[in-house]
C-alpha cells in the first residue's frame with residue numbers, strides 16, 4: 001500500500017462543520033464504515049459499544065437543543081451516529097453479559113471462561129480499579145469506543161467521505177432524550193460521542209498541527 005495514499009486521507013479528513021444536504025452516502029459505503037467499527041479492537045475483546053444510526057430527522061431534531069457542537073452537522077449529515085458506551089451492569093467481570101459473550105461470541109470452553117473471568121476480575125478490581133466507581137468503568141468503555149470512532153473516520157476519508165466527531169453536547173440532557181425518545185436504558189448505557197458523516201460543502205481551513213519534535217520524546 002502506498003503510504004502517501006494513507007497520509008492524503010489523513011489530510012483530507014477534517015472536522016466538517018456542514019455537509020451537502022443533498023448528498024447521500026451509498027448504503028454499501030456506510031456499511032463498510034460500520035464494518036471498520038465492528039472490527040475495531042476492544043479490551044479483552046468485549047466490545048463495550050452500541051452504535052445508533054439516526055436517520056429519522058424528527059429524532060435528530062430532538063438531539064439538536066443539547067448538542068451545541070453539531071448545529072450544522074445534525075441537519076445536514078447523510079448519516080448520523082450516536083455511540084453508546086456500556087456501563088457496569090454489562091461489563092463487570094461477573095455480569096451475565098460477559099459470561100454469555102465469552103460463550104456465544106468468543107466460543108470459549110467452560111474452563112476457559114472460568115480462567116478468563118478470574119483474570120478479568122483482577123484487571124477490573126486492582127489493575128485498573130474499574131470498580132471504584134461507575135464513572136471509572138464508563139470512561140474505560142468510552143476510551144474503547146473512541147478507537148472505533150477513529151477507525152470509521154479514517155476509513156471514511158480513504159473513500160472520500162467527510163466526517164465530524166462530536167463531543168459538544170450536554171451529556172445529561174442528551175441522555176434524558178435518549179432514554180425518553182430512543183428507549184435507551186441508562187442503567188446499562190451512556191452517551192460516549194456522536195459522529196456525523198456526509199460530503200463537504202466548503203473547502204476546509206488549512207490544517208494546524210504542532211511539529212513532531214514538539215509532541216514526541218525519543219528516550
Ligand SMILES: Cc1cc2nc3c(=O)[nH]c(=O)nc-3n(C[C@H](O)[C@H](O)[C@H](O)COP(=O)(O)O)c2cc1C
Nearest residue numbers: 013014015016017069070164165166167168169207
Ligand atoms: C473527541 C472529539 C470531539 C470533538 N467535538 C467536536 C464538536 O462537538 N463539534 C465540532 O465541530 N468539532 C468537534 N471536534 C473536532 C475538533 O475540533 C477538530 O478535530 C480539531 O479542531 C482539529 O481539526 P481537524 O479535525 O479539522 O483537523 C471534536 C474532535 C474530537 C476528537
